[in-house]
Amino acid sequence: MKTLLSVFSCCLLLALTSCGSDSQTATSVATPPVAADKKPPTARSRTILFFGNSLTAGLGVEPEEAFPALVGQKIDSAGLGYTVVNAGLSGETTAGGRSRVGWVLRQPVDVFVLELGGNDGLRGLPLTDTRRNLQAIIDTVRRISPQTQIVLAGMQIPPNLGADYATQFKQTYIDLARENKLVLIPFLLEGVGGVAKLNQPDGIHPTPAGHRLIARTVWDILQPLLKQPVATKAL
Template identity: 35%
Template sequence: MRFKAALLHFAVIVGGLLGAVPVATAEPLQLVGFGDSLMAGYQLPPDDALPVKLQKALIAEGVDVVITNAGVSGDTTTSGLARVDWSVPDGTDGVILELGANDALRGIAPEETRKNLEAILDRLKARGIPVLILGMLAPPNMGGDYGDRFNPIYPELAAKYALPFHPFVLDGVVTHPDLQLEDGMHPNAKGVDVMVERMLPVVRGFVKTIGDR
């Protein structure tokens, strides 16, 4: 009887210890918003930046995700290429890539922009990190020839690398002064809301493909 009682006591202790072990839960998806001032949230409070609002929209839909803001105002594709290795840390599950606006504003040769974006995509591909491309369009004042060389870069790279693609990051904002800052180039807080609304379907699909991997 004493042996049975001791055995029962031991089983109760072990059971209690096992019950105290926390249940492992899945870690949130780690995304990086990699880009320029449009990603960084130029002249906006941190909570109004594109990565933050996009993260909130996804969480509201039940997606467990963290989107790190790796946007740097003024960055060209050359600048982005120079920092992509350390701006996108190990453990990143996916990158939302938004670069090229400053290339167009500065009249950088579209061929240079394409080469830099390809190099960025190649580096991320080599690390096994999926990418979503946010497209950009050349300003009309750059002329038709420049636009004809610049605008196809993004859809062509998306097709070449078989990547999800949102055609124009400023869709719904660029022709609406009430959604822009006084400079007429950057979105205000309401403009960022519109950007999130327009790109959310493709971002939602991108996140799902990562979760299914």
Template identity: 45%
Template structure:
């Protein structure tokens, strides 16, 4: 069976959901794959609180088995912790490079992030472009803003205002599914 690895932080893990195995993005994509009759196993390699450097340090565990599609969603916690965007970009670039070195035929997907309105934009020039630049450099599939249509929409987020609710993930899955389906 072919494997899709969703590699990310709490936004991949399904932080705060009562049933993250079925309500998170990887769980919802698995259902769509099953319903469409494709033979893929979706692996949720999300870790709440993870950063790009943390992801880089745990990557080998997730790519020791065959990977057909690798979906990368990391970086927003770097921003919240004040990491230089150049370090975030370097770490994400290394993750993508290591995946391709280990699995040359693996298809890559990057989930882009936007800068939250509460963050000082002047201090973060360059962050927003990291994902597009990496997608171009690695010739990956690209979703420009992972939380599009969900970020800032109260009824689609948990009370913390940062993490999607189950309904929020349904919106995300509808937006992301065409990108994933095209790679199957």
């Protein structure tokens, strides 16, 4: 099973098959042509797309050390048959994500992990805007790809901008998950946020060890979900 990583998105390759025809030698009795065997179409690989900011992109670590790649390794080990796409973009806000989500959905996606909002919180952007943008992203995914399962990665911020802001910021993810019936990762940086040895000198971006812990947190939520049968459209 292949695990693909891309800063924006990875296009799935289409297999092209060609059919050959055998010429037949003329005889006194015509031989009826033999119908070619019809092979069933090859099922496409299921895709899980991580849509986020520098945490998803793995700023400051090697691509294979970022948590989406580590989750991909766990998926491969479990034989679950998913291709991982890393659509993380450093510095991304919810407004930026809202503007590009349609582009990354040009490829089929089975599971969409939404990890955005941390930069909004660190910049003290209005929570109403953050909530509106996240809801718009959710709505876009459901409009373009109704069968896609959405997983929302919850985020928390330090109380630098006031305890009320930090509390409401955290609650935004809980409310969105409940109202939209989403699978919620309560806190993406559980056990990592604020722990100096698990973060780079900026105190924001995880080290490889930090990403390993994040991968475990994400995997605990994703594993049961990925084992469920994939929904199919009625013919």
